[in-house]
Amino acid sequence: MNFKLSAVSAAVVLACSFGSAFAADKSSVDQSGNNNSASVNQQGNASSSIGSSTVTQSGDHNTASVQQIGNASFSTSTITENEGANNNNSTVYQAGNVGAIASVQDWGSNNNGSIMQQSVTGAYGVIGQNGNSNIGIINQSSGSQLSASINLNSYGQRGSGNYANAMQTGSVQDIKIEQGPGSDNVVYASQQGMNDTASLTQIGNHNSLNTSQYGNGMTNNQTVKQSGDFNTGTAAQTGNKLTADLTQSGNSNLANLSQIGSDSGINVIQGGQWNQAYLSQNGSFNNASLSQSGNNNIASISQAGASFTSNNTQSGNFNTINVTQR
Numbered sequence: 001m002n003f004k005l006s007a008v009s010a011a012v013v014l015a016c017s018f019g020s021a022f023a024a025d026k027s028s029v030d031q032s033g034n035n036n037s038a039s040v041n042q043q044g045n046a047s048s049s050i051g052s053s054t055v056t057q058s059g060d061h062n063t064a065s066v067q068q069i070g071n072a073s074f075s076t077s078t079i080t081e082n083e084g085a086n087n088n089n090s091t092v093y094q095a096g097n098v099g100a101i102a103s104v105q106d107w108g109s110n111n112n113g114s115i116m117q118q119s120v121t122g123a124y125g126v127i128g129q130n131g132n133s134n135i136g137i138i139n140q141s142s143g144s145q146l147s148a149s150i151n152l153n154s155y156g157q158r159g160s161g162n163y164a165n166a167m168q169t170g171s172v173q174d175i176k177i178e179q180g181p182g183s184d185n186v187v188y189a190s191q192q193g194m195n196d197t198a199s200l201t202q203i204g205n206h207n208s209l210n211t212s213q214y215g216n217g218m219t220n221n222q223t224v225k226q227s228g229d230f231n232t233g234t235a236a237q238t239g240n241k242l243t244a245d246l247t248q249s250g251n252s253n254l255a256n257l258s259q260i261g262s263d264s265g266i267n268v269i270q271g272g273q274w275n276q277a278y279l280s281q282n283g284s285f286n287n288a289s290l291s292q293s294g295n296n297n298i299a300s301i302s303q304a305g306a307s308f309t310s311n312n313t314q315s316g317n318f319n320t321i322n323v324t325q326r
Contacts, residue, residue, distance in 0.1 A: 268291070
C-alpha cells in the first residue's frame with residue numbers, strides 16, 4: 001500500500017509540474033443536503049489540457065458523475081461522499097489519458113462506486129467504502145501498468161452485503177481488494193494479459209471470492225487470504241510461470257484452483273474444520289502443494305502433462321485425499 005500511495009503522489013507531482021506548460025481544466029463541486037446531483041464533463045486537446053475534478057457531497061440521495069476524455073497526461077478525478085451520506089451513486093470515466101487517477105470514497109450505507117478507465121497507461125483506480133450494502137467496481141481496459149484498489153486498510157468495507165469487482169485487460173496489471181470485518185461479502189477479480197498480480201483478502205463470514213487470469217500471460221500471480229466462516233475461494237489461471245497461493249483460516253471453507261500452462265505452482269493452506277480443496281493442473285513442470293489441519297477435510301489433486309510434483313499434508317481426523325497424475 002505504501003508503494004501505491006507513493007506512486008500516486010508522484011503522479012500528482014508530475015501533473016503539477018506540467019502546469020506551466022499545459023493548460024488545466026479545473027472543477028470543484030461541494031454539495032450538502034438532499035437529492036443533489038453533480039455532473040462534470042472535461043474534454044480537451046491531448047497535447048495541452050489537463051483535467052482536474054473534485055466532487056464532495058454530504059447528504060442523502062446524491063449522485064456524482066465525472067467524465068474526462070482526451071485530456072493531457074495525469075488527469076485526476078476525486079469523488080467523496082462524506083460520512084452519514086446514504087444511497088449515493090459515484091461514477092468516474094476516463095479515456096485516452098496517460099497517468100490518469102480516479103478516486104471514489106463512500107462513507108455510509110447503500111452506496112455504489114464505479115470507475116472505468118479505457119486506453120490508458122499508468123492509470124490508478126481507487127475505491128474506498130465504509131458501510132453496508134456497498135458496491136465497488138473498477139474496469140480498466142486497453143492499457144498497461146494499470147492498478148486497481150478497492151477497500152484497502154482503514155478505507156475497507158466495514159459492514160454487511162458488500163460487493164467488489166475489478167476487471168483489467170492489458171499488461172503489467174495489479175489488483176488489490178480487501179473486505180471485512182463483515183458478512184456476506186463477494187469479490188470478483190479478472191485479468192487478461194501478462195505480468196499481472198492479484199491480492200485479495202476477506203475477513204468475516206459467508207464470503208465468496210472468484211479470481212481469474214487469462215491470456216498468453218507469463219509470471220501471473222494470485223494471492224488469496226480468507227479468514228472467517230463459510231468462505232469459498234475459486235482461482236483459475238492460464239499461461240506459463242503462474243503462481244497461486246490461497247490461505248483459508250476458519251470453518252467450512254472451500255478452495256477450488258486450476259492452472260493450464262507450464263512452470264507453474266499452486267499452494268493451498270487450510271486451517272479449521274470441514275474444509276475442501278480441489279486442485280487441478282494441466283502442463284509440464286508444475287507443482288501442487290496442499291496443507292490441511294482440522295477435521296473432516298477432503299482434498300483432490302489432479303495433474304496432467306509431464307514432470308510434475310505434488311506435496312500434501314493432512315493433520316486431523318476423517319481426512320480424505322485423492323491424487324491423480326497422468
